[in-house]
Amino acid sequence: MALYEGLSAEKQAVVLDLGSRYTKFGFVGEYSPRCIIPSEIRCPRTNKVRRIYDYENEQDLYSLLVAFIHKLYFKHVLVSPKDRNVVIVESLLCPTFIRDTLASVLFRHYEVSSILFVPSQLVALYALGVRSALVVDIGHEEAQVIPVYEGVPVLTAWEAQQLAGRAVENRIRDNLVRAYKDFAGASGDAPMPIPGVDVASLPESVIEDIKVRACFVTTRGRGEAIADGKPPPEPPVLEYLLEGNQMLLVPGWVRESSCEVIFERDNEEASLANLILDSIRKCPIDSRVTLAENIVLVGGTAMLPGFKARLMEELKFLMKTSYENRLAFSTVKFHTPPAKENYTCWLGGAIFGSTDMIQMRAFTRESYLTKKAVPDWSNLATNILYLSKLTI
Amino acid sequence: MSYLVQEDFVRYECTCGSLSPIPKLYFCRHCLKLRCGYCVCHEVDSHYCSNCMEHLPSAEAKMKKNRCVMCFDCPNCFHTLSIRATTRAPEDGSNKGHLKHYYLSCFFCRWTTRDVGIPDQIASSGNWPLKENPHQELLSSFLEHYKVVAMRERSQKDKKPIFPRRGYSTYTEKFGLTNLIARKRAGLPSLPLPGKEVNPASIPPIKPCVATDVIDTLPASYFTDVPDLTKITTIAQRHANPMIQATVASELHPQHRHFFIKRSLRCRSCEHNVSKPEYNPASIKFKIQQAAYYHVPEIRIKTFEPLRAGKPSEIILKVTNPTSHVTSLSFSPKSEVNKGGVSDSVILDSLGAPKKTVEIPRPVVQDEPNTQVELPTEPIVLPARDDAAEYDDSGDTHNFHDDANVVVWRKGNKAAVKFRIVPDRGMKPGDRSIFSFSMEYGYVNTMPTTAEQKSPQRAEMQVNVLIAPGLIVGNLD
Numbered sequence: 001m002a003l004y005e006g007l008s009a010e011k012q013a014v015v016l017d018l019g020s021r022y023t024k025f026g027f028v029g030e031y032s033p034r035c036i037i038p039s040e041i042r043c044p045r046t047n048k049v050r051r052i053y054d055y056e057n058e059q060d061l062y063s064l065l066v067a068f069i070h071k072l073y074f075k076h077v078l079v080s081p082k083d084r085n086v087v088i089v090e091s092l093l094c095p096t097f098i099r100d101t102l103a104s105v106l107f108r109h110y111e112v113s114s115i116l117f118v119p120s121q122l123v124a125l126y127a128l129g130v131r132s133a134l135v136v137d138i139g140h141e142e143a144q145v146i147p148v149y150e151g152v153p154v155l156t157a158w159e160a161q162q163l164a165g166r167a168v169e170n171r172i173r174d175n176l177v178r179a180y181k182d183f184a185g186a187s188g189d190a191p192m193p194i195p196g197v198d199v200a201s202l203p204e205s206v207i208e209d210i211k212v213r214a215c216f217v218t219t220r221g222r223g224e225a226i227a228d229g230k231p232p233p234e235p236p237v238l239e240y241l242l243e244g245n246q247m248l249l250v251p252g253w254v255r256e257s258s259c260e261v262i263f264e265r266d267n268e269e270a271s272l273a274n275l276i277l278d279s280i281r282k283c284p285i286d287s288r289v290t291l292a293e294n295i296v297l298v299g300g301t302a303m304l305p306g307f308k309a310r311l312m313e314e315l316k317f318l319m320k321t322s323y324e325n326r327l328a329f330s331t332v333k334f335h336t337p338p339a340k341e342n343y344t345c346w347l348g349g350a351i352f353g354s355t356d357m358i359q360m361r362a363f364t365r366e367s368y369l370t371k372k373a374v375p376d377w378s379n380l381a382t383n384i385l386y387l388s389k390l391t392i
Numbered sequence: 393m394s395y396l397v398q399e400d401f402v403r404y405e406c407t408c409g410s411l412s413p414i415p416k417l418y419f420c421r422h423c424l425k426l427r428c429g430y431c432v433c434h435e436v437d438s439h440y441c442s443n444c445m446e447h448l449p450s451a452e453a454k455m456k457k458n459r460c461v462m463c464f465d466c467p468n469c470f471h472t473l474s475i476r477a478t479t480r481a482p483e484d485g486s487n488k489g490h491l492k493h494y495y496l497s498c499f500f501c502r503w504t505t506r507d508v509g510i511p512d513q514i515a516s517s518g519n520w521p522l523k524e525n526p527h528q529e530l531l532s533s534f535l536e537h538y539k540v541v542a543m544r545e546r547s548q549k550d551k552k553p554i555f556p557r558r559g560y561s562t563y564t565e566k567f568g569l570t571n572l573i574a575r576k577r578a579g580l581p582s583l584p585l586p587g588k589e590v591n592p593a594s595i596p597p598i599k600p601c602v603a604t605d606v607i608d609t610l611p612a613s614y615f616t617d618v619p620d621l622t623k624i625t626t627i628a629q630r631h632a633n634p635m636i637q638a639t640v641a642s643e644l645h646p647q648h649r650h651f652f653i654k655r656s657l658r659c660r661s662c663e664h665n666v667s668k669p670e671y672n673p674a675s676i677k678f679k680i681q682q683a684a685y686y687h688v689p690e691i692r693i694k695t696f697e698p699l700r701a702g703k704p705s706e707i708i709l710k711v712t713n714p715t716s717h718v719t720s721l722s723f724s725p726k727s728e729v730n731k732g733g734v735s736d737s738v739i740l741d742s743l744g745a746p747k748k749t750v751e752i753p754r755p756v757v758q759d760e761p762n763t764q765v766e767l768p769t770e771p772i773v774l775p776a777r778d779d780a781a782e783y784d785d786s787g788d789t790h791n792f793h794d795d796a797n798v799v800v801w802r803k804g805n806k807a808a809v810k811f812r813i814v815p816d817r818g819m820k821p822g823d824r825s826i827f828s829f830s831m832e833y834g835y836v837n838t839m840p841t842t843a844e845q846k847s848p849q850r851a852e853m854q855v856n857v858l859i860a861p862g863l864i865v866g867n868l869d
Contacts, residue, residue, distance in 0.1 A: 012454075022631070031531045032635035034458075064753060065454065070434070078458045078653050080435045108753065112435070129534050129600035213624045216614050236618040258616075294603050306610035332601035337529030340637050344824030348694055 003295035012087035013353050014077060017120065017346040018102065020053045021140030021165060022300065024317045024346040027070045028087060029354035033346050035076040039346070041068045042325070047142075053141070058101060063146035065105045073110075081110040085362060089345050089354035091121045091137065092153060093160060096376055101372045107365050113363035115355060121146040122153055123348030124298050127337050132287070133294040136276060137345070138301040140165040143272055145279040149287045155377075159275040165301045169207045171261045172215065173200070176255040183249070197248055207240065214250055215237050219260045227264065232288035242350055259304060263314055269322075273314035277323050284330050292329040308334055315372040316391045400689050404684070405856035406431060409754035414691075417684035418666040420659040422840045424851055426684055427659055427666055430755060437656040441675035443472045443649055447673045459648035464520070466498035467644035469630060473498050473505075475516055496646055508642055525635055529601070537598040541759050544595070582727060655681075689713050689721060689833050691776065691857060694808055697827050697863045699763075702817040707861055708809055713774035713805040717836040717848075721774060723767040726856050728826040759858060762819060763827035764810040768798040777805045819864050828858045 015023040019039060026033035038054045041064060052068055055061035073081045086106055091100060099117070106112045119133040132207045133150055145159040158172070176199045178237045222232050235252030242248050280291050295310060317330045337344045363374065375377075401410040408431035416425040439453035441460035448456065457649075476497045479490040493512035506512070525531070564694065605840040611684060623641045630637040637645050657667040668680040690712045697705035704852040713719050773792055781804040792802065801808035815825045837849045 007485045025633070030534065031525045031528065034634075036634045038632040058788070062753065066430075074434060074436065074653060074655060077455070078436055078651060104753075126534065126538060128530075129530075129537070129598045190785060209626060212627045213621055214619050216610060218615075222615075233615075235615050238619060238621075240621070305614065307607045312605065312607045331605055331607045334607060335601050335603045337601065338530050340634070342637075343634060347531075347850060351531070351538055354535060355539045357542050360542070360546055383599045383839060 002123055008102070011079075011084045011357055013087055013116075013285040014073075014079070015087045015089060015346060015349045015353055016072070016143075017089040017343070017349065018052070019139055020051075020142075022342065022344050023052075023072070024077060024089075024348070026350065027077065028350050029357075031347060033244075033343050033350075035072070035118075036343065037072075037076065039068070041071060043067075047376075054310065058097070060106060060283060061098070061101050065090065065102060066109050069105060070189060081112055082108070083111065083113045083123075085114045085116065085353075086112050087116045087118060087349050087358065089118055089120045089123060091144060091351035092121055092146060092155065093158065094379070096378065101376055106369045112365065114364040114370075116362040118352055118360050120298075120345035120349070120351050121142070122148055122151070123352045124296055124337075124345045125151075126348040126351045127339055127344050128296060128335055130335070132290045133296045133335065134276065134291040134297050135298065136162050136302075137260075138297065140300070143275065143301075145275045145290050147279055147283050147285070147287070149291065154283055154287075157279045157300060158261050158280040158384065161270050161272070161275055163270075163272050163275075165211070167261045168215070168259055168304075169213055169299065172207050172211055172254065173202065174249070174259040175258055176202070176248075179249075179251045179254055197242065197246055199248075199345065202242075202248075206240075206248075210240060210250060210255075211304075214240070215255050215258050215304065215312045217304050217373065218256045218312060219306070220263075220317060222256070223260055223263060223310070226253070226260065244270075259307075262301075263310065272316065273311060273318050276311075276315065277318055277327065280329070281323075281327065288327065288348055289329045292327075292334060293331060293333040294337045295332060296344070298341050298344040300339070302341045319358070328379075393738050401693055401857045401860055403860075404688070404747045406857065411759065411858055412762065414685050414688065415683070417680050417688070418657065418659075419665055419684040419687040420662060420664060421682055421687070421837065422471055422662040422664045423659060424835065424837060424853065425659075425661075426688070426855060427657075428806040429657075431660060432657040432666055433660050433663075434450050434654050435658060437654045437669060438671050438673065439651040441649055442652045442673075445673050447671070448622070448651075453651060456648075458651045460651060461648070462512045462517070463630075464496055464646040465649050466501060466639075467632060467646055468499065468641070469498060469501040471498050471500035471644055472649060474519070476504075477516065478512075490515075491839060496520070501646075504685055505646060508644055510645075520646065533598050536596045541597045542716050550568035567646050575798075580837040586836050645723060654711055684729055687835065688853075688855065689719065689831070691831075691859070693859065693861055696813075696861050699813075699815050699862060700821075700866050701815050701821075704766075704812050704814045707813055708800060708808050708810050709859075710806060710808050711772070711774065712777075714777055715836065716776045716778075716793055717834075718776050719774050720771045722771040722832045724832065725767070726761070727830045727854065757827055759860070761828040761858065763825045764814045764816070765827040765829055766814075767829055768795075768811070770795060770798065771797060772807055772809060774807060775805050781805075816865055820863050821862045824860055825857060825858045825862065825864055828856060830854055 015024075015026055015028055015033070017033075021039060023039045024033040027034070040049050041052065042049050044067075050064065051167050052061070052064050055064055061308045069081070071378075073079060079160050088102065104117060106115055121137065124135050124137075125131065125133055125148055132147075132149045133147065134147045136147075141162065141164060142160050147154040147157050180197070180199045189191045198213065226233050231253060235256055237252055238250040238255060240248040240250050262272050272278070276295065282289050284290060297311070312332065312334065319327060319330070321334070337347075339347045368374070400411075400413045403413055403416055404426065404523075407425045407427040408428065410428055410430050412428045416428060417424075418432060420427050436450065439448055439450060441463055443463040444460065446460060446462065465471070466473050473496040475494055477492050477494050479584075480493050488555060491514065493514065494516050495505045495510075495512045510521060531787075547862060625638055625641055625644065627643065629783070633645065633647055636643070636645060652673075654671075654673065656665055656669065658665050666682040666734065667678060667818045669675075670677050670679055670705045677864045692706040692710045692712075694710045696707035699705055711721060793801070794807075795804065798810055799807050800810050807859055813825070814825050819825070832852060832854045835851050837851055
């Protein structure tokens, strides 16, 4: 094997972006991941599919990760994990617990030679070639807003809410249940659903499929009208074929209004647009214009049709109304990364990892085995030592 | 065969603590320990295409991005695409004869390359167009830029502070003038330092992305048209090609088929292979296969009385000696620490220092024994395996002083042993009864471990066994 390993002695490092719904995995120096697969694994004992993030305790997470990483290496990138460097792209707000367990799995079970943890919000900028940006990550679990100014994440200004893919999926399910109740109560020439569809217990994959293929983010004007209870003319009904011969009717208003959950402003004033403006307001006043004119949207939920246009409309509306005279900037601009939104952070990690940074900053197996802990920005015990290395 | 389809009734405790049936276990003949898929080191051995059985050396497979040169996958249903040929008259009207044209077609979902406007090819091997990353150039410039930036940072960090040489002093040093400053004063350019000093001017420039406030609005068709789900791709179809992620079916593009691999397994502590397949993907044989069922006595359940909570019942287990050496089995209560056969000899690495192996954390085992077992006190001798004896119907001629209440049957290297088990009183009908014991057996190691020991070494081995014969059928009364 080693005979044919190629001329370069250095093994190409791998980049792992373990998302709560989808995992991106590939090699450094490449411009797209080798695979984007659901972060789930079939449990060999119970034969049930389990999500990695639905773990019960540390032991459970450990064994889920062992099985999942085995799948990533031996089914998708087809290299041996041993003595190979890993770049892990993780959010700055990633729980320490997951990070520690992941490091333990990679160092102890897979014996990787080193791990380079890179903050996803920071390396997303490497895919754009800019130094300052407001990174808005809308994934499955959470929408996170973290400004990065001149290569330094402004941690005091972070904002996060559970306004992401999962919220949309929950809303689709609720709306479908409501729609089916209406169908049952309606009379006359209303479209009658085919009976036998248990809407409340539709599998998540069906709801996700409806979200991806049939839902869209409507314009602000129509969204307001829906919120006021004066719905505009409805988009047409979609007939969605379930397994077997069952037909699920997805009314137009479900398709249109389910994504509204991200933009609804309730009394807490915590829509996605609010989060973005709040985050910028927490930043020093002389950095606000730069940040507002460099907004980067990453994460799969940002790929919904109409999402960017709606967010822009919302931001412009808020800037004119409730945030007027409180912002110190007047324009917002979005970046278009040279990649799909769902792997932009991964791409940044792949570019960053292909430089000499792995040799310089990676956390090696030897130091893990002696320290028995992973350094982290939030950990004071290691923070002082690593302080000089946190900035890029 | 029955092992493949049946539930795991008899499970052995691996050295790492996980429980597996014996066909899933390996036996490292160098450290005399049981190993399982969880506690061995997996390695990629060879890459092959599961469709055309082509195999490539790993360097070449890496260059081809782990994809087969010939075969394609259907972007619609992920089945393999087949090459189809049609004949068509030449377009210029000349009668040079009919030309063959080739296109790719999926026999499963009927998708063809013509559906998405990929032109037919004249050669059957096909020079099928592949999609390039549309941002290739921009991203390459970023990569170059950041590589140089990182290299500069590294060279600055690696630069050692210069100490003045002892033994002689130059005029300039005496007066606090270093060479560098002296050159500066004289208006000369500074000498390039040795090493990888990079001139700031040589950093390749990049064109950063520019943000815009002009965002395409949602097309009005979304509000008026019914979406045609046959034309919109699913999320699995999108993720199959992460670079393109086509949202409409007309942009789907076939991809070369992804390779499969053969794995070899290596013991973590002594780094010897416990399993190594043959290189040829068409072969299902192994070069090395240290499976546990060649070395460890096998236990099977022959029969047992219905299990009732609190009531003793008899169970007959059949034990088989797979080795070509006589062994003797003895049973004792399950031991907490699963020790290997010989005392752990320290394994030295190539430099002679003891090798540091890190034990992997023990996996969680949820099954706890809930049934008491009465174990035979006398050891049971099992003769060596003799393939010829399998066909010998003349009856058994060996003289073993067996207790007829314990060993109820014997033939060749096999024996049936009677145990008495008592499920705990608290158990309800339908509960799974589990009992465990430790089995000690003699093992003859034919592998020369060190240079001095040429003769086979005899070792006493021990393994914990968990047996789950079945469900409780009723209570005592």
